[in-house]
Amino acid sequence: MPENLKVTRDDAVAVLTIDRSEKRNALTAGMWAALPGVLAGLADDPAVRVLVVTGAGPSFCAGADIGDLLGGPDSGDPMAQLRRDNLAAQAALRDFPRPTIAMVRGHCIGGGVELATCCDLRFTDPTGVFGVTPARVGIVFTPTSVRQLVQLVGPATARYLLYSGELLDAENALRTGLVDRLLPAGDLAGEVRRFAEVLASRSALTQRAAKEVVAALADGRDDEAVQALAARWYRETAASGELAEGVAAFTERRPPRFPWRP
Incomplete structure (x- = not known):
């Protein structure tokens, strides 16, 4: 198990925690590359009926570690390997065979939004802050990521987010359809757990x-x-x-x- 990806199990509910809180859980290239294997292990476990994805500390995931964006060997496309690993991680989460819930606190930015939109459901509390920020750093979101976003929020809001890189607070994320539930402060973990147990019983x-x-x-x-x-x-x-x-x-x-x- 990679050091910054932690898995815990409680009966039929597994929790995958992105654990790099000192960097707001930004994912390194190695973490992106490791995610498909971690998810495959959980998918192969018949005891796992529901998967919750979350971040350690006050943030969900601030996206890819910006220090890795130019780290590839091809100067013409330095993000080539990172992009392949990112897409593989998204596919593994999107195709996970049981229900998945993103439990979002704090920052959910860039690659964090990619992970959250690949989950079946997204729950947040009032601290949730959401942003699709490629325009801030001059990169292009992959068609896979754009499609996931459009399916949730529609073309107009997708354009707004992609063009501007503006952040949405939790209430606006709920209004646009980016999240499914907005829970009061302090209730998020308990309600996600309750709902996951409901799913596991169905x-x-x-x-x-x-x-x-x-x-x-x-x-x-x-x-x-x-x-x-x-x-x-x-x-x-x-x-x-x-x-x-x-x-x-x-x-x-x-x-x-x-x-x-x-």
Whole structure:
């Protein structure tokens, strides 16, 4: 496990903490490169039902460490390797097979926004500050990062953020759709934990199917392909016993013991 990426587990909930608080959890090139492996290990653990991503101390993540931006060997494209590692980390988080929640305090800037938007849900408290800042340093956000942003906030707000590098406070991040929940000060960790436990108690099959279908629709896959994807999951609800257990539990007024495991 890389020194600045910490994983803790509490029952079915895993927490991945970016732990470089003296730099507002800015990610070094090595941390970007290590993230896919860390996430793969968590994805391979069937006991992990929900993943929470957060930062140590008062910040979530201030983005990539600016000292690494020009560190590549190719003077014509010094960010080439960093960009590849960044995209691989985003893909690993975006494709994580179980629900993911970004728990954001303080600064969520640049690469921090990239990580947060790759999570399924984003919760913050009043300290949250969000910025997409490539225009401040003269770099270009990758199409993958721009698409994730546009899907959440729409083209107009994406342009506003990308053109200006202006920061959004937590209330405006909620208003624009960049975050899903704004919690009172002191309530963030407790509510994220409560909601993660709710997710862990639900049907993992339903969640996996929903995640794949939402991603397919967001990526613009044609209707026939989405229908085929959904049909495969419909068949699995019966074949796995997931639907039968859900109906039985509802009828018997007891918590379900869903049998399907990813």
